[in-house]
Amino acid sequence: MSSDLVRRRTKIIATLGPASDGAHRMEELCRAGVDVFRINFSHGDHAQHRNRIAAAREAERAAGRPLALLADLQGPKLRLGDLLGGTIDARMSSELRLVIAASSAEPDTVPIPHPELVSSLQLGDRLLIDDGKITLIVVRADGDTRICRPLAPGRLSSRKGVAAPTRPIPIPALTEKDIADGRFAIEQGIDYLALSFVQRSTDLSLAREVFGERIPLIAKIEKPAALDDLESIVRHADAVMVARGDLGVELSPEQVPIAQRRIVRASRAAGKPVIVATHMLESMIEAPVPTRAEANDVATAVYQGADAVMLSAESAVGRHPSAAVAIMDRIIRAIECDREDTSAAAHQQAPAASTADACARAASRLADDLNCPLVVFTRSGASAQRVSATRPGQPIHALTPSLPTARRLSLIWGVSADIEPEEPRSFDDILDAVTRHEAASGVQRFVVTAGYPYHSDNSTDTIKVVERR
Incomplete structure (x- = not known):
């Protein structure tokens, strides 16, 4: 099957900057394939960030689909004094x-x-x-x-x-600037908060005390000390980023791909979304096409099972931001058509740790056996994320009454989300809503999974095959 006809599962994150400012340029990036916009709080002030957030939401409305916004905090950057x-x-x-x-x-x-x-x-x-x-x-x-x-x-x-790569540094996980920036981002309705230079899982606990439990936290792995506490960091994070820029400074070059593979595997085993970032199409800051090595780098992340790949300077200050997104989209689609190899990503999960995980896995297997789409009705997004973690071969369509949930699901592998404004009172209400939304698709059969009671975040426990006559 042509890669152009296949719905892309691995998501694309583009960093905003001078090259991509303004709703019109962001709309171009959306058309090229962006799912998540990253706002780098290492640069710019709150007025600039406020304008970018407003423009991104305008581009979202024009695109007609939910888009996530990711605020990336600067973190405790250590510098020399004045010589x-x-x-x-x-x-x-x-x-x-x-x-x-x-x-x-x-x-x-x-x-x-x-x-x-x-x-x-x-x-x-x-x-x-x-x-x-x-x-x-x-x-x-x-x-x-x-x-x-x-x-x-x-x-x-x-x-x-x-x-200092050889020694963990006892520095605070959050600076005063990070706290001010994080609170501002949350007030502006940001969907994810990325924490830089995480060294231990307690850094995430501190961030939750400061920012609250509602905002999803992404742990950026960019210090060797973080690799020593990796499993605990992954367990405490809502998502993980392989931040290869600073990680590549503190590790020798031959150790970076080993670290990337380990981080992706640990995240996949825990069912946590994982992003591979930095220098993916670096030459496209200037050149209109990437090197073949860069194309292979993107492919490697897809083969390993990453939820998303990220553009940094390519889309923020590069000369060809939309082209970089479009080429990344083409590379991902081509690799995802290689089902024999990409299916290996489905086998990286640990055994189901709960009834909800087991039901998500069963729904995924059922959809694959019946060769039909999965429809997940979810309030918090947890059910859709569980299904995504099993890496089914079929499309995953999430329905949710929550716009913030639909936006957050833009980061999750394989999930497309729509808003269902009616809150269901029973599983029959869920089935009615699903049937109504799927009517236009022409699909005659689909697997529905959800939880009951519906308002519980950890209740994925119901599966039903719906066949339309």
């Missing part, structure tokens, strides 16, 4: 003094205004400066000062980013 003269030329034989300070008036002294970072460094630890362009090794301690040598010559500049 004497603005730069230091580090030679192989240089000894540099790391001091706890916002600035320095002495040569060969590197100020770092983060006491928790400097104090945690021990003999042999590595310090990465400016996205890994310069690596310093701690050779000894002198009180609160650390003496370092560069692994290779290079130039240090004021305010560049700094990371």
Whole structure:
């Protein structure tokens, strides 16, 4: 079957920025295939974000389908202070003094205004400066000062980013900026909140205390420390992102694909949505077509079973944002037609942990056996997400009375959502609503699954085959 005739299951996230600002441009991205818009709170102010959110909702109305908005918080970004003269030329034989300070008036002294970072460094630890362009090794301690040598010559500049991949840093999971940005995003009706530099599951617990239980949290895995607590982080998160940009700085290149596969597998086994992000079609920031290696990178994420793949600079500041989305859409469709290989993603789940999980799996198997669509009636989205986690070979159509739920389901693999404004009082009401919505599709048979009592979030327990005469 032609890939153009197949409904795409893996979702596409596009980051908004100057290249994609305005409702008209966002409508173009929707037509090209965007399911979720990402707003990067590392850049811009609240006025800009408010305008982008309003434009995205306008594009959603024009598209005639729910779209999710994802607010990506900056996180605790560690940076150097101000160097004497603005730069230091580090030679192989240089000894540099790391001091706890916002600035320095002495040569060969590197100020770092983060006491928790400097104090945690021990003999042999590595310090990465400016996205890994310069690596310093701690050779000894002198009180609160650390003496370092560069692994290779290079130039240090004021305010560049700094990371310590060999040691978990005891820094707060949320900065004051993150808290203000997160609360603003929630007030604006954002659908997902992504937390940067998550190191442990307790970071998510803190975020829930600050932001409440209602907003779904995405844990961005971009620190080696997070890999040490991966299963617990996945368990506590609502979704997971493989943030390969910063992860690639702190891990050696050959370790990044191994980490990606492990994160995707852990998320899939737990039934949590997982996003693969960063540098997917990087060359399209300038070029009108991607490299073949980039196409293969997108394909790998699809084969591994990711719920979504994400564009960053390609759609935010690139020269061809709509083309990047369209090409990503084409790659995904082509790979999803390779059923023999993509079906392997269905076997990554752990055994059913509850009646609801078992019913979702049974409904999925029944739809595959009968070669007919699945229709899930869901209030919170949990039932549709459970069915999606089984990776059925048939379309998943979710009906919900909740617009926020329909929007959140835009991120979930294989799910298309519609609004059913009538709240059902019984399973018969659910069947009536499903039959009414499916009438225009021409489908004669479909599998319906839902929960009863309907207002319980963990009640997926009913399956029925509906055959229209």
